[in-house]
Amino acid sequence: MNHHIHWQARAIPFQTGESVASALQRAGIHQLGRAPTGQALAVFCGIGQCQGCLIMADGQVTEACLQICRDGLTLQPLDGDADV
Amino acid sequence: MPDPAEFDVLIAGAGIVGASVAWHLASAGLRVAVIDATGPAAAASGASDGAVSVASKKPGLMARLASESLLYTRELSTGGPLAGAFHARPSYVFGSGAVEMSALDALVSKLADLTGPVRVTADGPATLLPGLGGAVDRLVVLEGEGHMPGHKAVRAYLSRPGITTIWPAPIRAIASDSNGVTLDLGHRKLRGNTLVAALGTATLDLFPALPIQPRAGQLIVTDRGPVDALRGSLTAASYLVAKTGSGDQLPLPPVVIDPLTTGQYLIGSTREAHGRTDQVDFATLKSLLSRASQIWPALLNRRVIRTFAGVRAAVADGLPIVGAMPGQPRVLMATGFEGDGICLSAVIGREVALMVQGLAPQSHWAADLAALSPARFENTAQKGAA
Amino acid sequence: MSDHPILIVGAGLAGLAAAVELARQGLPVLVIDQAQAIGGAVHRQPLPGVRSTATGAQAHRWSRLIAEVQAQAIPIRCGTRFGGVDHTGAALLTGALSTLIRPRAIVLATGARESVQPRPGWTLPGVMTAGAIQSRIKTLAEPPQGRVLLAGSGPLLLAVGAELCRLRHPPIAIIEAARPLFNPASLTLPLPYLTEAATYLAHLLRARVPLFFGAHLTEIIQTNGPLVAQIDTRKGPRNFAVDVIGLHDGIRPNDAGLTNCDVIPTLRLGDCREALGARAALADGFAGGQKLAAELLGTTPPSPNHDLQRQRAAQARLARIYAHDGLARLAEIPAETVICRCENRTLADLRALGPAPTARALRLDGRFAMGACQGRFCAEWVGRLSDLKAPPKPIGAARWPSRPISVADLLTTSDPIEKETK
Numbered sequence: 001m002n003h004h005i006h007w008q009a010r011a012i013p014f015q016t017g018e019s020v021a022s023a024l025q026r027a028g029i030h031q032l033g034r035a036p037t038g039q040a041l042a043v044f045c046g047i048g049q050c051q052g053c054l055i056m057a058d059g060q061v062t063e064a065c066l067q068i069c070r071d072g073l074t075l076q077p078l079d080g081d082a083d084v
Numbered sequence: 085m086p087d088p089a090e091f092d093v094l095i096a097g098a099g100i101v102g103a104s105v106a107w108h109l110a111s112a113g114l115r116v117a118v119i120d121a122t123g124p125a126a127a128a129s130g131a132s133d134g135a136v137s138v139a140s141k142k143p144g145l146m147a148r149l150a151s152e153s154l155l156y157t158r159e160l161s162t163g164g165p166l167a168g169a170f171h172a173r174p175s176y177v178f179g180s181g182a183v184e185m186s187a188l189d190a191l192v193s194k195l196a197d198l199t200g201p202v203r204v205t206a207d208g209p210a211t212l213l214p215g216l217g218g219a220v221d222r223l224v225v226l227e228g229e230g231h232m233p234g235h236k237a238v239r240a241y242l243s244r245p246g247i248t249t250i251w252p253a254p255i256r257a258i259a260s261d262s263n264g265v266t267l268d269l270g271h272r273k274l275r276g277n278t279l280v281a282a283l284g285t286a287t288l289d290l291f292p293a294l295p296i297q298p299r300a301g302q303l304i305v306t307d308r309g310p311v312d313a314l315r316g317s318l319t320a321a322s323y324l325v326a327k328t329g330s331g332d333q334l335p336l337p338p339v340v341i342d343p344l345t346t347g348q349y350l351i352g353s354t355r356e357a358h359g360r361t362d363q364v365d366f367a368t369l370k371s372l373l374s375r376a377s378q379i380w381p382a383l384l385n386r387r388v389i390r391t392f393a394g395v396r397a398a399v400a401d402g403l404p405i406v407g408a409m410p411g412q413p414r415v416l417m418a419t420g421f422e423g424d425g426i427c428l429s430a431v432i433g434r435e436v437a438l439m440v441q442g443l444a445p446q447s448h449w450a451a452d453l454a455a456l457s458p459a460r461f462e463n464t465a466q467k468g469a470a
Numbered sequence: 471m472s473d474h475p476i477l478i479v480g481a482g483l484a485g486l487a488a489a490v491e492l493a494r495q496g497l498p499v500l501v502i503d504q505a506q507a508i509g510g511a512v513h514r515q516p517l518p519g520v521r522s523t524a525t526g527a528q529a530h531r532w533s534r535l536i537a538e539v540q541a542q543a544i545p546i547r548c549g550t551r552f553g554g555v556d557h558t559g560a561a562l563l564t565g566a567l568s569t570l571i572r573p574r575a576i577v578l579a580t581g582a583r584e585s586v587q588p589r590p591g592w593t594l595p596g597v598m599t600a601g602a603i604q605s606r607i608k609t610l611a612e613p614p615q616g617r618v619l620l621a622g623s624g625p626l627l628l629a630v631g632a633e634l635c636r637l638r639h640p641p642i643a644i645i646e647a648a649r650p651l652f653n654p655a656s657l658t659l660p661l662p663y664l665t666e667a668a669t670y671l672a673h674l675l676r677a678r679v680p681l682f683f684g685a686h687l688t689e690i691i692q693t694n695g696p697l698v699a700q701i702d703t704r705k706g707p708r709n710f711a712v713d714v715i716g717l718h719d720g721i722r723p724n725d726a727g728l729t730n731c732d733v734i735p736t737l738r739l740g741d742c743r744e745a746l747g748a749r750a751a752l753a754d755g756f757a758g759g760q761k762l763a764a765e766l767l768g769t770t771p772p773s774p775n776h777d778l779q780r781q782r783a784a785q786a787r788l789a790r791i792y793a794h795d796g797l798a799r800l801a802e803i804p805a806e807t808v809i810c811r812c813e814n815r816t817l818a819d820l821r822a823l824g825p826a827p828t829a830r831a832l833r834l835d836g837r838f839a840m841g842a843c844q845g846r847f848c849a850e851w852v853g854r855l856s857d858l859k860a861p862p863k864p865i866g867a868a869r870w871p872s873r874p875i876s877v878a879d880l881l882t883t884s885d886p887i888e889k890e891t892k
Contacts, residue, residue, distance in 0.1 A: 046602025
């Protein structure tokens with residue numbers, strides 16, 4: 001686990017091939033931000049169906065459970081820099 | 085002998101026009117029933133972008149009516165039934181290339197002639213609106229128009245006490261005599277003194293002689309995002325050409341970008357000569373989105389979550405049909421608005437309510453309203469296209 | 471057109487089985503899947519270097535299918551998302567393979583989704599589907615961190631519980647609304663069902679996992695600490711403080727936003743058409759592939775598939791064994807309970823629409839089924855809550871995209887169709 005993704009200012013290690021959702025879960029991060037509706041964003045279905053775990057990955061909105069980790073990938077909550 | 089009338093007025097169609105007519109009649113103390121095959125705002129009203137726009141109306145009669153209706157809509161939204169349904173907002177019309185430039189010239193002079201509620205507050209380069217992308221030669225900024233989602237207005241109008249709503253109830257047949265009208269709803273019959281038919285594309289089923297044609301438009305809805313700098317609809321001048329012109333080939337896709345209060349965008353719209361709501365194709369959407377995202381690059385960060393087609397009821401001569409059916413004095417038509425129902429519904433509701441009560445319109449409207457009468461289709465062959 | 475491939479959406483059991491059958495008949499196919507690897511939900515593959523958690527029977531079924539897939543050299547593109555098929559027969563693919571294609575036919579094999587009944591607190595972070603926990607176990611052989619509670623109804627709860635035990639991370643408890651073990655009809659299930667269930671129960675009992683049958687998770691509360699699950703058991707209320715809750719109330723076809731196309735043959739196979747589980751999906755995939763091949767080649771259609779009928783009967787029996795009164799509880803949830811997760815709409819918002827709202831009113835006025843998931847997780851409950859007696863209906867017509875597509879992706883999609891028609 002020498003590679004890292006960056007969740008806000010935090011470097012998070014990952015296993016090759018795993019999703020952003022699972023790397024963040026291992027790091028104890030469950031809440032991924034807030035949707036524009038005010039709803040907390042978090043992994044729910046885990047397989048790309050529910051749209052509940054949306055994040056910004058390198059500036060694009062995507063599902064954390066479908067986005068595969070790669071070294072240096074920068075991730076942010078949809079609602080900006082709020083510390084979640 | 086037919087049964088005694090249960091209602092003073094039956095209104096066929098719970099779209100925005102029928103709902104406005106119902107509200108005005110109920111306000112005048114009449115017993116009103118609104119009947120719909122499906123439910124409220126089930127067709128064009130529910131699929132519309134909600135633009136209360138004078139800019140998109142044909143110069144002359146339609147633009148005059150739209151101006152009057154915009155003013156009246158504002159009045160109804162100030163403590164009236166449309167409070168919360170109508171919101172004033174600026175609108176933007178853009179263009180590039182010769183055809184769109186001359187459409188913008190026509191728009192500016194039309195609005196100047198009207199001296200109505202819509203004013204041009206700026207007319208110049210793309211830099212007038214921060215966030216606008218390249219590929220815009222000229223932008224016209226308008227103040228005075230607004231936004232009113234059709235379903236909200238319908239709900240607001242129909243919530244007035246004194247209006248009975250009946251749905252889902254397809255109308256099988258209409259029988260009118262000199263005393264009133266009977267609707268056959270299959271499981272029951274309904275009797276009223278007068279019928280107002282505000283049926284949109286369904287007019288064809290019950291009044292096949294009227295020259296109504298369905299016209300579909302494809303629309304795109306994006307996901308929610310931060311509410312950005314775009315405060316009102318952003319319309320390509322070619323959309324005005326499509327609505328007011330002779331149906332010539334458009335120079336550029338007729339894009340309208342509408343920022344919704346949810347933080348979503350609604351992007352439309354084509355005008356296609358069919359009535360299929362399931363015909364949405366990638367090639368068309370790509371062409372709409374391609375121009376839309378050049379004009380408003382923030383769209384490139386959004387996702388498409390839904391696409392659909394709405395169907396408007398168009399009339400061969402481009403004018404709506406409003407007034408008593410020839411030979412059927414108890415039947416009044418209020419249909420064929422081809423997407424302009426949102427804007428015109430307020431004033432049409434008021435005027436049709438007067439007609440139902442046998443009251444005269446304000447004198448300066450008499451000629452304009454007469455021009456919309458279904459009587460214009462009698463002996464069309466002899467008169468030629470009206 | 472005959473050189474255009476048959477597009478198969480979903481590289482799970484049904485999709486791959488159909489691909490194998492079609493390829494055997496000499497028909498070109500293209501299989502896509504939005505995940506990074508084949509397998510679907512049931513046979514989700516472990517990451518490289520991770521040991522498989524599949525049981526012997528599962529591994530055997532999968533390796534036999536994969537041998538066929540390899541023998542037929544079936545082209546598969548993972549990381550590719552299906553946007554939909556329009557009325558002209560054009561299909562939109564984005565992601566690893568980004569193109570508009572005009573397939574000769576389409577097989578929709580998008581599998582199942584989980585059904586999760588709304589409960590107060592079900593939108594809290596840390597509350598997920600039992601399937602989400604299982605999918606993590608399959609790819610990483612790793613349990614979620616912290617204390618896990620499983621609740622709802624269905625055989626999957628026992629399966630996930632057993633997998634957690636095998637990873638030496640047993641759940642705090644399993645809360646099952648039904649009482650399957652107390653139903654004598656259980657013994658009439660096919661033998662493979664029984665041996666599977668016995669294996670799960672053995673793991674759970676060995677790890678001394680408390681199993682509550684006829685019990686319901688009624689509410690989840692969180693105040694600056696763990697999730698607290700309120701449980702209504704047959705012997706009175708209980709609560710459990712945990713870190714992760716896996717909810718599950720059955721499986722349904724994952725068919726939201728999937729439209730049919732009139733101009734090319736379109737087939738739905740496996741759980742995507744009828745959620746009957748893995749065995750049925752495999753049988754349905756093979757049978758559907760044969761049927762489509764016969765249709766395209768003008769040969770004799772195959773005889774009806776008895777495997778599928780057997781599985782349908784077994785699933786119907788299973789559903790009866792798992793019958794419970796959870797739906798009655800749905801009517802009793804507090805008004806502020808979120809029903810639509812995407813648009814954050816509550817039961818109170820639904821009630822505000824008045825009695826018997828139309829589909830249009832549910833969508834436009836209520837904003838139900840209007841969010842990014844296309845109503846996948848709320849439409850079922852909105853339908854039931856609007857009319858508890860009627861079986862749930864879809865709220866309005868299906869509209870593609872079946873999943874959100876980025877505008878940028880859509881615009882950069884290559885368009886061979888455009889070139890063809892020029």
